[in-house]
Amino acid sequence: MCGVMLDPLFDTHREVRALAREVAQAEIAPRAEGWNARREVPLDAIAQLAELGLLGVTAPEEYGGAGLDVTALCVVVEEIARADVGVSVAIAAHSGLTVGPIVRFGTAEQREQLLPDLASGRRLGAYALSESDAGSDPASMRTTARREDGSWVMDGAKMWITNGGFADLFVVFARTGETGPRGISAFIAERGPGLNVGREIPKMGLHSSSTVELAFDGLRLDADRLLGEEGGGLAIALSTLDSGRIVVAAQACGIAGAALELSVEYASERSAFGGPIGRFQGVQFPLADIAARLDAARLLTLHAASLADAGLPHSAPGAKAKLVSSRLAVDAADVAVQTLGGYGYSAEFPAERLYRDAKITEIYEGTSQIQRLVIARDLLGDAARGGT
Amino acid sequence: MKIAVCAKEVPDTTAEKRIDPDTGRLDRESGDKMLNEFDKYAVEQAIRLKEAGAAEEVVLVSMGPAKATDSLRQGLAMGADGLLLVSDDGLAGSDYLGTARALAKALEDVGAELVLFGAESTDGRGGVMAAAVGELMQRVWVTSANTLAVEGGNATVDRQTDEGVDTVTFALPAVVSVTKAINEPRYPSLKGIMGAKKKPQEVKGAGDLGIEGAGEAGAGTKVLGIETPPPRETGVKVKDEGDGAQQILDFLIEKKIL
Numbered sequence: 001m002c003g004v005m006l007d008p009l010f011d012t013h014r015e016v017r018a019l020a021r022e023v024a025q026a027e028i029a030p031r032a033e034g035w036n037a038r039r040e041v042p043l044d045a046i047a048q049l050a051e052l053g054l055l056g057v058t059a060p061e062e063y064g065g066a067g068l069d070v071t072a073l074c075v076v077v078e079e080i081a082r083a084d085v086g087v088s089v090a091i092a093a094h095s096g097l098t099v100g101p102i103v104r105f106g107t108a109e110q111r112e113q114l115l116p117d118l119a120s121g122r123r124l125g126a127y128a129l130s131e132s133d134a135g136s137d138p139a140s141m142r143t144t145a146r147r148e149d150g151s152w153v154m155d156g157a158k159m160w161i162t163n164g165g166f167a168d169l170f171v172v173f174a175r176t177g178e179t180g181p182r183g184i185s186a187f188i189a190e191r192g193p194g195l196n197v198g199r200e201i202p203k204m205g206l207h208s209s210s211t212v213e214l215a216f217d218g219l220r221l222d223a224d225r226l227l228g229e230e231g232g233g234l235a236i237a238l239s240t241l242d243s244g245r246i247v248v249a250a251q252a253c254g255i256a257g258a259a260l261e262l263s264v265e266y267a268s269e270r271s272a273f274g275g276p277i278g279r280f281q282g283v284q285f286p287l288a289d290i291a292a293r294l295d296a297a298r299l300l301t302l303h304a305a306s307l308a309d310a311g312l313p314h315s316a317p318g319a320k321a322k323l324v325s326s327r328l329a330v331d332a333a334d335v336a337v338q339t340l341g342g343y344g345y346s347a348e349f350p351a352e353r354l355y356r357d358a359k360i361t362e363i364y365e366g367t368s369q370i371q372r373l374v375i376a377r378d379l380l381g382d383a384a385r386g387g388t
Numbered sequence: 389m390k391i392a393v394c395a396k397e398v399p400d401t402t403a404e405k406r407i408d409p410d411t412g413r414l415d416r417e418s419g420d421k422m423l424n425e426f427d428k429y430a431v432e433q434a435i436r437l438k439e440a441g442a443a444e445e446v447v448l449v450s451m452g453p454a455k456a457t458d459s460l461r462q463g464l465a466m467g468a469d470g471l472l473l474v475s476d477d478g479l480a481g482s483d484y485l486g487t488a489r490a491l492a493k494a495l496e497d498v499g500a501e502l503v504l505f506g507a508e509s510t511d512g513r514g515g516v517m518a519a520a521v522g523e524l525m526q527r528v529w530v531t532s533a534n535t536l537a538v539e540g541g542n543a544t545v546d547r548q549t550d551e552g553v554d555t556v557t558f559a560l561p562a563v564v565s566v567t568k569a570i571n572e573p574r575y576p577s578l579k580g581i582m583g584a585k586k587k588p589q590e591v592k593g594a595g596d597l598g599i600e601g602a603g604e605a606g607a608g609t610k611v612l613g614i615e616t617p618p619p620r621e622t623g624v625k626v627k628d629e630g631d632g633a634q635q636i637l638d639f640l641i642e643k644k645i646l
């Protein structure tokens with residue numbers, strides 16, 4: 001549909017995309033409407049993806065993963081998002097936000113112990129940073145962990161935790177020291193006594209995804225559950241989000257791709273005033289804009305991913321990719337609803353679901369305002385912070 | 389036991405295909421390619437036989453452009469162990485018989501007791517390769533297998549016919565083509581995709597295998613011209629005003645269908 005485009009992907013990524021696309025279209029897309037209507041988290045579909053290795057894309061081969069890069073994860077998440085956004089966020093939170101920091105900051109023992117089960121999907125992960133009063137400003141978090149008899153005791157609560165309803169393992173951030181950014185540490189917590197999983201939080205979209213509140217009530221964590229250095233938690237959180245937002249950009253491209261495909265199909269088939277509505281420029285031009293922006297957003301996303309894969313700074317490029325792609329997803333879903341008219345507004349057609357699902361990409365893993373902040377600081381340096 | 393699966397790279401079934409008007413051949417260079425859908429069932433069956441302990445090795449055998457390994461790797465990602473591709477400019481333009489001659493030579497080189505084919509290819513749709521290769525190799529050949537079991541040097545298949553299902557038992561070596569009813573092909577896993585690159589992928593020319601009577605020169609058929617079929621004429625619309633059934637009956641009688 002997108003015509004001939006020089007494919008910037010290498011062989012491996014193309015083969016991974018072919019697998020993800022085939023599985024997503026055959027196994028996920030046909031069932032997505034039902035899951036979302038019933039607000040059902042499709043653990044069986046996630047298990048099938050795990051069986052094919054799609055939950056261990058970025059885990060190193062020595063731990064049973066595929067040992068692939070951020071680009072590969074982006075390719076998978078985009079394809080899954082085209083079929084069902086909720087399932088794609090489960091993969092992103094598991095691979096990008098849980099496996100990712102354990103690979104990069106875990107000790108040899110932690111990697112050895114945790115990664116094989118996470119890579120195979122026998123155990124699923126979640127990332128717990130946000131709190132009800134600390135979203136864009138994570139340094140203001142109130143969850144604490146204090147030392148007691150050689151272990152840690154955690155108290156507090158986390159909010160909007162993706163995968164929380166079923167995850168076995170959580171990367172949790174808590175204050176262990178002074179107020180401010182340097183007093184935060186990262187921990188690996190497991191489902192069990194002291195870690196209370198709250199109810200599913202009702203949401204505008206992502207109805208096939210689990211989002212819960214977590215409460216820590218004197219949760220005891222052994223000393224070896226500390227991830228990275230004491231006081232180094234916020235740096236881990238932010239660096240994890242640096243690559244995580246590239247994956248969200250890929251997810252947004254998936255949503256936009258699905259919306260465009262739906263719009264084009266409908267504009268070609270729906271007839272009004274004696275012919276397909278696609279012959280009207282009023283219908284054509286919004287589709288043309290979305291198509292052009294989608295190519296741009298996808299290339300920007302792959303560019304940011306390739307920087308991350310090369311070990312180069314990718315904070316601002318990732319922020320740009322997410323800013324542009326998430327707005328595109330929202331606009332593309334809006335165009336799809338408008339193109340489909342009454343059918344677009346009807347919950348029995350997928351445009352309505354895309355419209356509700358798209359919005360979150362402008363919010364989670366850094367709002368669009370935070371992305372602009374990251375970009376502006378990259379542009380202006382100290383001046384952006386008011387210094388000279 | 390070794391199983392060879394003949395597999396083919398074909399143009400993406402969802403893409404528009406182009407026939408080169410000068411040569412009368414399908415343009416195999418442009419556009420997306422894929423592993424022939426029917427062949428996945430043969431690959432799957434071979435892997436299942438290996439997993440069940442009836443075979444030790446599964447080798448893919450194909451003829452096509454050198455780049456065809458890209459599509460054939462999907463069979464390796466599913467679980468086949470290696471691949472032999474016959475690729476030679478001199479083989480371009482092979483007709484069914486020429487293709488069968490080339491495959492038969494390649495299969496002799498591989499030396500498999502059991503050779504599997506998919507029912508047909510989604511581009512040529514001849515569905516004759518299993519029989520032609522079987523004849524050339526002077527082997528038992530059985531087509532349209534809905535099931536395939538191997539035990540003690542014998543194979544048993546249920547084969548689909550117009551009248552029903554024949555159950556046939558025969559001694560190996562043999563050539564068998566399978567239908568889509570035989571199994572549900574697996575997806576390649578991510579690990580399979582990564583591992584496929586490291587599996588042996590051999591490319592041999594016509595000379596390496598002693599192939600003769602293939603390519604355009606060896607073709608017994610010749611494409612004289614290519615034409616787009618005329619657009620279908622609009623059918624007769626029957627408007628039912630109480631005599632619809634009679635009108636349909638008259639029409640069928642007129643066309644000598646009844």
